[in-house]
Amino acid sequence: NEEDFLKWEGDEAQAHMDRMASISNLRMKILIQEGDTNTVSSYAKYKSLSKDRFGDIPTYIYGDKTAMIIFEDDDVEVFVIQHPSIARYFRSRFLMMWKEASE
Numbered sequence: 509n510e511e512d513f514l515k516w517e518g519d520e521a522q523a524h525m526d527r528m529a530s531i532s533n534l535r536m537k538i539l540i541q542e543g544d545t546n547t548v549s550s551y552a553k554y555k556s557l558s559k560d561r562f563g564d565i566p567t568y569i570y571g572d573k574t575a576m577i578i579f580e581d582d583d584v585e586v587f588v589i590q591h592p593s594i595a596r597y598f599r600s601r602f603l604m605m606w607k608e609a610s611e
Contacts, residue, residue, distance in 0.1 A: 555609035
């Protein structure tokens with residue numbers, strides 16, 4: 509849910525999206541729930557899956573890092589694991605879901 513990210517980025521949201529959009533050759537894929545139309549990132553490709561395929565913990569995979577984000581009403585925590593095998597595992601799961609997702 510992009511709303512969670514926008515809430516915690518606050519006034520920095522647009523500046524962050526502008527910085528990301530300026531990165532050449534950036535490829536970002538985002539899975540969202542069916543019916544979610546909040547696709548704010550111009551630099552990302554979105555696909556959707558049914559709600560039952562989602563958990564409560566957004567996950568980013570980049571390089572050999574995996575980041576899991578816990579959003580609370582009054583706090584956000586990010587846990588980063590740097591390990592190639594863990595990143596490979598989460599990336600392969602993501603890519604399987606990406607193949608099943610709708611444009």
